[in-house]
Amino acid sequence: MRVLLIEDDEALQAGLSEALAAQTYAVDVFARGELGLAALEAVAYDALILDLGLPDLDGLQVLRRLRARGHGLPVLLLTARSDWQDRVRGLDLGADDYLVKPFVLPELLARLRALCRRHAAAQHALIQLGRLSLDTAQQVASLGAEPLALTPKEWALLLDLCLSSPKIVPKRKLAQGLSQWDRDVSANALESHISRLRGKLVNAGLQLDTVRGVGYRLVARE
Incomplete structure (x- = not known):
């Protein structure tokens, strides 16, 4: 399975990439929303892990654009924000789940697997x-x-x-x-x-x- 990770924190990028690769996921990583959106147009991804706090586009803007373009892949939001309203907006815009930083990697991996299972089942x-x-x-x-x-x-x-x-x-x-x-x-x-x-x-x-x-x-x- 191929996962797109849009996250600007380099340490988190490295940790998540290593953990996903160890679970046999292929991972593409981008630190900016615009680059991530461009990748979505070029590659068929199975899931997206999306940080809300990006340096160019807000993660919610990225989410709004990808859903407007008809991309139905499962999306897991990552946020350091304590404001519950951002999480609600994300879910309303089409995110499938979210994790609040800091989190433990086993939980992220379990949530990602659950999202992919539900998405695959919905196709059948x-x-x-x-x-x-x-x-x-x-x-x-x-x-x-x-x-x-x-x-x-x-x-x-x-x-x-x-x-x-x-x-x-x-x-x-x-x-x-x-x-x-x-x-x-x-x-x-x-x-x-x-x-x-x-x-x-x-x-x-x-x-x-x-x-x-x-x-x-x-x-x-x-």
Whole structure:
């Protein structure tokens, strides 16, 4: 995934770039709003991390312009401002979430993952695979006409697997999707969740494969 970071604080630029790269994101960094807007016209980004206090354009101006141009990518605002009204204006202008400085990197990464999941799900409001249907707007699953009861963790795993089907989803990516509940998800814990999910999909016309040493793959049975 490719992320655009518009932030003028050099130390924060470096820290965020390193943390994002460690999570396998490709990152482009700009210190000025005008340069960031120009990059948005040239590159298809998956998400934007936007500081409100920029030296040329205010972050809210950047946000207003990108939404006016039809860019629908998820936006995470960063602000050192204590004024709640700026945060409200940002959300009203189309930001998806915000963080107040100072913040901890694990929280930023978790919020970014959540934004990207919601955005991906919104592009696929109804997902159908085999007899399985996922209504991402309502976050409900069904097998044919019967509702399928899932825990929040099972829903997150199943959504990741369905959105990537028939490709393999790496264990690391699935574990990251569960980090909002458990910061460190062990391989055994992940396998336990997958095992329970596999049991619920017995009559779904699907096959949840373990690709040893790599990850998991959900495919429709022929």
